[in-house]
Amino acid sequence: MAEHQDHAGDHGQAFYVKIWAILLVLLILSVLGPIIAPHVAFGFLEAWMITLMTAFGIALVKAYLVAANFMHLNVEKKYISYLLATMLMLMLLFFAGTAPDVMEHKGQNWENVAAAAEVERALEAEGKDPHGEHAEGHDDAAH
Amino acid sequence: MSTTRPIATTRSATGIPTGKLAVWWVIGSEIVIFGGLLASYVMHRLGHPEWAEYASHTNTWFGATNTFVLLTSSLFAVLAHHAAEQGDGKKAAKWLLGTCAGGLVFICVKAVEWTGEIQHGYTITANGFWHFYYTAAGLHGLHVIAGCIIMLIIANDARKGKELHRVELIGIYWHFVDIIWIFLFPLLYIAK
Amino acid sequence: MAEAGTAETHGAHAHDAHHEQGFWSKYIFSTDHKMIAMQYMFTGIVMALIGGYMSYAFRMQLAFPGQSVPGYGLVSQGEYNALVTNHGTIMIFWVAMPMLIAAFGNYLIPLMIGADDMVFPRINRLSYQIFLVSALVLIGSLFVPGGGFGGAWTAYPPLSSSAEYSLTPLGSTLWLVAVALEFVAFLLGGINFITTLMNARAPGMKMYDIPMVLWMIVVASVLFMASVGPLIAGAVMLFMDQVVGTGYFDPGRGGDPILWQHLFWFFGHPEVYVVFLPAIGIVAEIICTFSRKKLFNYKLILYTVFATAIISFFVWAHHQFVAGIDPRMANVFTITTLIISIPIAEMIFLYIATLYGGSIRLTTPMLWALAFIAEFMIGGITGIFLGASGSDIYFHDTYFVLAHFHYTFFPIAIIGFLAGITYWFPKMFGRMMNETLGKIHFWGTIAAFNSIFIPLFILGTAGQHRRIYNYQNFPDLADMQGLRVFATTALLVMLAFQAVFLFNFFYSMFKGKPAGKNPWKANTLEWTTTSPPPHGNWAELPNCYRGPYEYSVPGREEDYWPQDVPPDTAPAE
Numbered sequence A: 001m002a003e004h005q006d007h008a009g010d011h012g013q014a015f016y017v018k019i020w021a022i023l024l025v026l027l028i029l030s031v032l033g034p035i036i037a038p039h040v041a042f043g044f045l046e047a048w049m050i051t052l053m054t055a056f057g058i059a060l061v062k063a064y065l066v067a068a069n070f071m072h073l074n075v076e077k078k079y080i081s082y083l084l085a086t087m088l089m090l091m092l093l094f095f096a097g098t099a100p101d102v103m104e105h106k107g108q109n110w111e112n113v114a115a116a117a118e119v120e121r122a123l124e125a126e127g128k129d130p131h132g133e134h135a136e137g138h139d140d141a142a143h
Numbered sequence B: 001m002s003t004t005r006p007i008a009t010t011r012s013a014t015g016i017p018t019g020k021l022a023v024w025w026v027i028g029s030e031i032v033i034f035g036g037l038l039a040s041y042v043m044h045r046l047g048h049p050e051w052a053e054y055a056s057h058t059n060t061w062f063g064a065t066n067t068f069v070l071l072t073s074s075l076f077a078v079l080a081h082h083a084a085e086q087g088d089g090k091k092a093a094k095w096l097l098g099t100c101a102g103g104l105v106f107i108c109v110k111a112v113e114w115t116g117e118i119q120h121g122y123t124i125t126a127n128g129f130w131h132f133y134y135t136a137a138g139l140h141g142l143h144v145i146a147g148c149i150i151m152l153i154i155a156n157d158a159r160k161g162k163e164l165h166r167v168e169l170i171g172i173y174w175h176f177v178d179i180i181w182i183f184l185f186p187l188l189y190i191a192k
Numbered sequence C: 001m002a003e004a005g006t007a008e009t010h011g012a013h014a015h016d017a018h019h020e021q022g023f024w025s026k027y028i029f030s031t032d033h034k035m036i037a038m039q040y041m042f043t044g045i046v047m048a049l050i051g052g053y054m055s056y057a058f059r060m061q062l063a064f065p066g067q068s069v070p071g072y073g074l075v076s077q078g079e080y081n082a083l084v085t086n087h088g089t090i091m092i093f094w095v096a097m098p099m100l101i102a103a104f105g106n107y108l109i110p111l112m113i114g115a116d117d118m119v120f121p122r123i124n125r126l127s128y129q130i131f132l133v134s135a136l137v138l139i140g141s142l143f144v145p146g147g148g149f150g151g152a153w154t155a156y157p158p159l160s161s162s163a164e165y166s167l168t169p170l171g172s173t174l175w176l177v178a179v180a181l182e183f184v185a186f187l188l189g190g191i192n193f194i195t196t197l198m199n200a201r202a203p204g205m206k207m208y209d210i211p212m213v214l215w216m217i218v219v220a221s222v223l224f225m226a227s228v229g230p231l232i233a234g235a236v237m238l239f240m241d242q243v244v245g246t247g248y249f250d251p252g253r254g255g256d257p258i259l260w261q262h263l264f265w266f267f268g269h270p271e272v273y274v275v276f277l278p279a280i281g282i283v284a285e286i287i288c289t290f291s292r293k294k295l296f297n298y299k300l301i302l303y304t305v306f307a308t309a310i311i312s313f314f315v316w317a318h319h320q321f322v323a324g325i326d327p328r329m330a331n332v333f334t335i336t337t338l339i340i341s342i343p344i345a346e347m348i349f350l351y352i353a354t355l356y357g358g359s360i361r362l363t364t365p366m367l368w369a370l371a372f373i374a375e376f377m378i379g380g381i382t383g384i385f386l387g388a389s390g391s392d393i394y395f396h397d398t399y400f401v402l403a404h405f406h407y408t409f410f411p412i413a414i415i416g417f418l419a420g421i422t423y424w425f426p427k428m429f430g431r432m433m434n435e436t437l438g439k440i441h442f443w444g445t446i447a448a449f450n451s452i453f454i455p456l457f458i459l460g461t462a463g464q465h466r467r468i469y470n471y472q473n474f475p476d477l478a479d480m481q482g483l484r485v486f487a488t489t490a491l492l493v494m495l496a497f498q499a500v501f502l503f504n505f506f507y508s509m510f511k512g513k514p515a516g517k518n519p520w521k522a523n524t525l526e527w528t529t530t531s532p533p534p535h536g537n538w539a540e541l542p543n544c545y546r547g548p549y550e551y552s553v554p555g556r557e558e559d560y561w562p563q564d565v566p567p568d569t570a571p572a573e
Helices: A012-040 A045-072 A078-102 A113-126 B020-046 B049-055 B062-083 B089-120 B128-159 B165-190 C010-018 C023-027 C032-062 C079-113 C119-140 C169-201 C212-243 C257-291 C298-314 C329-357 C364-387 C389-395 C399-429 C435-461 C481-511
Strands: none
Touching: A012 A045, A012 B049, A012 B062, A012 B165, A012 C481, A045 B165, A045 C364, A078 B020, A078 C212, A078 C257, A078 C329, B020 B128, B020 B165, B020 C169, B020 C257, B049 B128, B062 B089, B062 B165, B089 B128, B089 B165, B128 B165, B128 C212, B165 C389, C010 C364, C032 C079, C032 C119, C032 C399, C032 C481, C079 C119, C079 C212, C079 C399, C119 C169, C169 C212, C212 C257, C212 C298, C257 C298, C257 C329, C257 C364, C257 C399, C298 C364, C329 C364, C329 C389, C364 C389, C364 C399, C364 C435, C399 C435, C399 C481, C435 C481
């Protein structure tokens, strides 16, 4: 992780290049994640969990590094960070309020027949496909 | 349009320069635009197990290349800001041109990638996943293009040593566009 | 506080104040915030007249179905839908928003904080120009082949997403483009407002010295900015559905129509408060000035504003109780909806406490301000029936809903605007409006307004649904035609009374009594410059020494104490 210095003016070019190098290492890790996941999976730690961590966990770290060091949020007034965090929270709120209706296809006394039928139809159509639902381990698309 | 800047613009009751404060608010409003789109995508993705198969046809290497390109251009943008802080407009302009070139490469990679996908029949109307794939990446691409155009204007000013504070502003915007891509990459390419 | 200091004089840009400007640069391409405010206001008034004309056409159709409407002609079914849809769209997005936020925001923010302009004058101009284009696109959408969009202002898919159902392939796309452009315009404007208030305040103006109306306009801008994002994303998706042929809102293709409703109302409900807050902020200024009292508990009012703003993000799905959302979520949204009435009620109580014991002067702006409180209360109280999911199942989509939101939006958009314009008219044009004509207009409008919508409450409770072309086809509702005719007649009366206002407005603009700097003896900074203010607003920008509501301070001869008067000196004049 980057060391925290007090002022943006103290950062030299070398510092920025270092952050960039860390970002690249993280990028490589996130690309390799789905490839190596099946090999390191053991016990409760399944391959999809590792992929999830390498994909989205690393994305969060990368976003933090860019925001803190390149956008200089770490030396900006605190309320700017609060402002941006509030906007993100609003999106969580939107997700929380909407997902029960859109992500689910049935609930208390209701059922989204059309959407459920489409899921079933598509899954059936894919049954013939060699990729099936196990595409997680594939590093590359067929095309 | 040679209006003099009003006194209001030079005031700073918050301690943050006016332009920078406005850029933060722009980014705040962009977060909710992309947030709305990506939240919609995620809830569909989780509700539709069949999309995993559709997503497997995206090419991770194109995505990774573009991530690399954007990260590097972000580095150039912050180096431009560094140069501008030291009052070196010419150097700042050079770094900005480098950033712009990154944006251009990004768009070119996208063009090649999309051409291949469309030729294989994965058009925007193919199914829900591809709707979101093209819309989200397209909206992001528009931001890249807009950023490049603004950056060229600012680089031209910076070259003459004018409006150097704007180098930082376009940089902040560019890093934000970079961050959006950092999230689009796993959402559209890695999660399969 | 990093201030630029008191050394700021107008000398820095004196040249463009005295520079003779041509017609185009003065009226059309001006970057002066006052001129841009005027542009917004006049565009808003024109759009209000168009929206009013639309309501005239479809109300006539309802009262006298199938007969040719004088001044319009025969209203066909498709035209009826387009009229209803565009009446709603225009009144909310092209009347309430530009007049309350953009016009008053542009006019008041720099003047009330003692600045010479907005911080980004050219972005301000761009914002208006985009807004104007959006208005033209919307009006144009009514005249394209196939007719204007008729799928209601909420634009629910599939009616909005597929020309197969809406039958208006071009009209609905142009409608959507117009709305999206309008959002872009207000995003630019809103960022300008927020930044200006945060950064460009006069030296000495602390957070709690800011006039309440500015707080409310800026909180409204923040609300707008934070809520409109998902709808912009949704508009992009809907546009793709219409033009490219995607299926975002088609469950048969993996999409979901409910998603649009969530995207829309996530914006749509905060939007109510986006227009409500500036209106009630205007009311705050007026009741302080005309009751000669300090605003009762400034900070508490401010907290109710914040509470309203925050809770407004948690209530959106109460518009969707019958749309097929999960009943468990409906419970949550019922509770949050009832909770939001608490800060608003608190705010109203504080206003009434401000009036209590004041020396009230019933001028025209004061009448409008009091009417705002009274009429909005009716709107708020009828909202409780709709916020509770149980009763909403019966009331949903009836005329009860329609009457309810007209009792909120009419006070906001029309009464709030008229309160503001009658109060700041002397500042804007340097002349007083005629009080007698103002009062005639007031009583005519208020009486007619209530006569329009109280019958509609009755029709709604009787089960009359909205958006129906001809109620004669419904045997259960046909015998209530008398109420519909009554409401339509009241509408005609109300529209007729607006002629009084327009006459008063334009007559006073040129022939009114000269107003002088401070006709109402108010405290806030805009009254310390000449009326109308020059380009740059002040020869020397003022400093701020106290809060905006120092009325009837004990021990002072004058009952007001302007913000720019240094302490321990005799009051000006």
